[in-house]
Amino acid sequence: MSVAIDPRLCQGCGGCVEVCPGGILGLSPDGKSAVALYPNDCWGCAACLKECSRGAASLSLSPAMGGRGAKMTAFWEGGELFFKVEFLGGDSVSVKVDSGDPEDY
Amino acid sequence: MSQLPWPARVADIKTGVLIIGGGTAGCAAARRLAELGERDILVLEKASVKRSGCLSAGVNALNAWVGPGASPRDYADYALNDAHGIGDARLLLSMSEGLNGAVEFLASLGLKIHRDSKGAYLSRSWRNLKVNGENVKPLLAGAIRGFPGLKVRERVHVFALTLSRGPDRRIAGALAMDLLSGDILKIRAPKVLLATGGAAGIYAPNAPGSMSHRLWYPPFNVGGGYAMGIRAGAEMTSLEMRFVALRCQDTQAPTGTLALGGGARQLNALGEDFAEKYGNTTSQRVLANRRERERGLGPIRLEAPEAGEGERERALRAYFNMAPQQPLKWLEEERLALGRGERIPPLGAEVEGSEPFLVGGHASCGFYVDPRRETSLPGLYAAGDVAGGCPQKYVTGAISEAFIAATAIASSAAEGPEEDGELAREYLEAALSGGAPGARPSWDRAELEEAAQRAMDLYAGGRGAGYRYSQKGLATALSRIAEIAGMAASLKAVSPKELSLAWELRERLTVAQALVGHLRERRETRWPGFGEYGDFPLEDPGLALFVNSRRLAVGPEKDGKTGEFEFIFRDLESGERLPAPGTEGGAGR
Ligand SMILES: Cc1cc2nc3c(=O)[nH]c(=O)nc-3n(C[C@H](O)[C@H](O)[C@H](O)COP(=O)(O)OP(=O)(O)OC[C@H]3O[C@@H](n4cnc5c(N)ncnc54)[C@H](O)[C@@H]3O)c2cc1C
Ligand code: SF4
Ligand code: SF4
Numbered sequence: 202m203s204v205a206i207d208p209r210l211c212q213g214c215g216g217c218v219e220v221c222p223g224g225i226l227g228l229s230p231d232g233k234s235a236v237a238l239y240p241n242d243c244w245g246c247a248a249c250l251k252e253c254s255r256g257a258a259s260l261s262l263s264p265a266m267g268g269r270g271a272k273m274t275a276f277w278e279g280g281e282l283f284f285k286v287e288f289l290g291g292d293s294v295s296v297k298v299d300s301g302d303p304e305d306y
Numbered sequence: 307m308s309q310l311p312w313p314a315r316v317a318d319i320k321t322g323v324l325i326i327g328g329g330t331a332g333c334a335a336a337r338r339l340a341e342l343g344e345r346d347i348l349v350l351e352k353a354s355v356k357r358s359g360c361l362s363a364g365v366n367a368l369n370a371w372v373g374p375g376a377s378p379r380d381y382a383d384y385a386l387n388d389a390h391g392i393g394d395a396r397l398l399l400s401m402s403e404g405l406n407g408a409v410e411f412l413a414s415l416g417l418k419i420h421r422d423s424k425g426a427y428l429s430r431s432w433r434n435l436k437v438n439g440e441n442v443k444p445l446l447a448g449a450i451r452g453f454p455g456l457k458v459r460e461r462v463h464v465f466a467l468t469l470s471r472g473p474d475r476r477i478a479g480a481l482a483m484d485l486l487s488g489d490i491l492k493i494r495a496p497k498v499l500l501a502t503g504g505a506a507g508i509y510a511p512n513a514p515g516s517m518s519h520r521l522w523y524p525p526f527n528v529g530g531g532y533a534m535g536i537r538a539g540a541e542m543t544s545l546e547m548r549f550v551a552l553r554c555q556d557t558q559a560p561t562g563t564l565a566l567g568g569g570a571r572q573l574n575a576l577g578e579d580f581a582e583k584y585g586n587t588t589s590q591r592v593l594a595n596r597r598e599r600e601r602g603l604g605p606i607r608l609e610a611p612e613a614g615e616g617e618r619e620r621a622l623r624a625y626f627n628m629a630p631q632q633p634l635k636w637l638e639e640e641r642l643a644l645g646r647g648e649r650i651p652p653l654g655a656e657v658e659g660s661e662p663f664l665v666g667g668h669a670s671c672g673f674y675v676d677p678r679r680e681t682s683l684p685g686l687y688a689a690g691d692v693a694g695g696c697p698q699k700y701v702t703g704a705i706s707e708a709f710i711a712a713t714a715i716a717s718s719a720a721e722g723p724e725e726d727g728e729l730a731r732e733y734l735e736a737a738l739s740g741g742a743p744g745a746r747p748s749w750d751r752a753e754l755e756e757a758a759q760r761a762m763d764l765y766a767g768g769r770g771a772g773y774r775y776s777q778k779g780l781a782t783a784l785s786r787i788a789e790i791a792g793m794a795a796s797l798k799a800v801s802p803k804e805l806s807l808a809w810e811l812r813e814r815l816t817v818a819q820a821l822v823g824h825l826r827e828r829r830e831t832r833w834p835g836f837g838e839y840g841d842f843p844l845e846d847p848g849l850a851l852f853v854n855s856r857r858l859a860v861g862p863e864k865d866g867k868t869g870e871f872e873f874i875f876r877d878l879e880s881g882e883r884l885p886a887p888g889t890e891g892g893a894g895r
Contacts, residue, residue: 219356221353222354222358222359222362224526224803241516242519244362244520244524244526245520245557245631246362246363246524247363248357260634261634262557262634265515266520266556266631266635267556267635269641271634271637284630286637288641296626298438299418299440305436306436306623306624306627
């Protein structure tokens with residue numbers, strides 16, 4: 202699997218559809234949810250994740266890439282971007298992308 | 307548009323300046339033109355400017371910068387040397403002179419550049435700055451959205467350049483399709499900037515199946531700008547200088563962050579650091595990796611063995627700013643090790659060469675442009691990865707070139723020529739033939755893409771052929787690609803998106819035909835890391851010149867076939883035309 206939309210979490214706001222650089226995503230005919238129209242053509246850039254405030258858009262690595270079932274989503278808190286990686290066992294880690302240290306990442 | 311299976315209207319649009327591609331260079335040029343007082347600028351972008359092109363995932367460094375104590379000439383010299391001499395010194399110098407201005411431009415938009423406690427930039431080297439650049443593309447998009455004088459139209463695939471009547475043809479505008487409505491846009495513009503980026507997907511990708519789009523270069527930059535220029539008879543340069551990138555295996559994430567930022571080194575299976583043996587240009591580093599693996603000493607790892615816990619966290623964040631699949635992979639590896647009660651593997655990644663790309667921001671390939679970044683078609687300008695002769699541009703160099711082009715555009719005449727209506731009609735008809743009713747062929751777009759990538763891989767020096775090629779193989783590649791192009795001409799599309807995908811395939815096939823000709827004509831092996839010509843395995847000092855090309859016919863391909871090219875050899879410095887190497891008075895062995 203590469204990019205996936207969880208229909209239980211998705212509200213159909215269309216944010217992810219809008220930003221995808223490759224037109225990979227679209228809205229379902231009833232407009233209630235985003236769908237991956239061309240999942241195998243996904244680049245893995247995570248632009249859609251950053252747009253989704255519901256954690257409905259996720260990326261995972263295929264087994265050929267060394268994927269072992271972990272699912273990556275993104276969220277914003279206080280204007281800061283975090284990536285969250287949820288492992289198969291249900292535990293997860295979140296990483297703040299900007300450490301806030303002007304001298305470092 | 308009765309040919310199309312959807313109700314499409316035709317819109318006639320007039321604009322003062324048309325910018326094709328709202329990526330790094332396109333956004334920067336648009337903003338600068340507006341600041342220079344241009345009031346009628348239209349940007350057309352295939353995706354959405356917020357996250358399109360190379361910068362979709364972000365950047366974590368500005369790879370081109372002139373640090374304290376260094377001069378623009380130092381940077382230009384470094385880039386020319388790295389390209390083994392094939393570049394235009396004038397283009398390199400003017401690009402380098404604008405690098406620090408481009409850094410300031412990005413800083414003014416709000417890009418977070420790392421600074422020490424005194425406010426001075428923190429660098430990775432004399433030409434490389436560390437940044438928190440996950441948001442660089444939204445910042446660039448914000449610089450043009452709603453700016454006075456500027457219109458942005460998104461989800462528009464530009465598919466042809468229109469010209470004035472011959473013989474002294476100049477640009478007259480472009481043709482495009484709105485990907486949502488399927489409407490056709492006929493744009494008239496006296497001045498056009500092409501900023502469509504480079505080309506991925508010409509060659510078979512590193513890995514097939516689920517990984518076939520997990521490339522380093524965006525799979526959505528298919529070389530459409532090169533293809534439109536080739537079809538319009540523009541002069542192209544150095545397409546034979548393909549770029550093969552040293553990248554993290556599986557994710558194809560760039561390696562510079564580990565090498566420059568983390569002090570990591572390439573180690574073979576015996577743990578030996580072999581870099582010294584091969585030299586330090588980009589091509590030599592790629593070759594080193596390959597040669598060691600050919601000796602049976604793979605896998606090759608880029609490793610920072612001393613890296614502590616803090617270093618690991620830092621690397622995770624640095625990669626989340628630019629290539630988020632790599633930290634996902636690291637976190638999965640870490641979790642596996644912890645689950646097994648094993649030690650966390652040292653910070654690093656297996657590295658390998660990518661498939662070849664055409665990227666004018668790294669290599670010298672692209673439109674042949676003058677110092678004002680005007681192409682051989684008057685009124686048509688090029689900047690960024692689509693422009694040739696000026697390697698090692700990266701983000702800041704693309705912006706620097708965009709500013710140069712913008713200044714030239716702003717100071718040139720605004721009167722548009724009479725469009726060659728017949729030519730525009732031919733382009734339109736050829737493009738829309740994919741929507742016409744008729745029997746569906748037994749092949750589909752994806753199959754033809756696979757066939758084309760396989761032919762290039764096997765016969766034109768792809769990864770599967772060890773990046774090696776011969777005259778005989780190139781002839782095979784050319785006839786296969788022409789055949790596939792003929793098959794692609796009969797593809798049928800049921801929606802605007804499908805038609806756009808079919809056009810992308812055709813764009814790649816056009817570029818492939820020109821590229822193969824260039825590989826054939828440079829009869830030497832100048833960048834062995836990027837490709838080795840079996841018939842001419844050594845560098846030929848006499849071939850320190852530009853290999854340029856121009857398609858003889860102007861207009862759409864007939865049955866997909868691109869047809870004959872004229873090859874033009876030019877002096878690197880003066881641009882003067884030289885006799886063909888190997889002929890009387892010509893250079894070469
Ligand atoms: C993964 C990756 C990481 C990188 N990291 C760094 C880094 O950390 N530091 C650094 O300095 N450089 C980095 N670079 C290099 C740098 O990003 C590029 O050299 C630079 O952004 C190129 O700018 P461009 O405007 O030429 O192309 P892009 O920014 O790719 O713009 C091209 C645009 O044209 C649009 N387009 C294409 N065809 C059409 C068409 N037919 N009609 C309409 N629109 C079209 C595309 O959608 C795209 O938006 C990286 C590159 C990549 C791929
Ligand atoms: S951004 Fe999230 S909520 Fe909105 S459409 Fe996409 S997946 Fe659904
Ligand atoms: S990861 Fe990038 S390419 Fe893939 S669906 Fe999301 S936005 Fe599109």
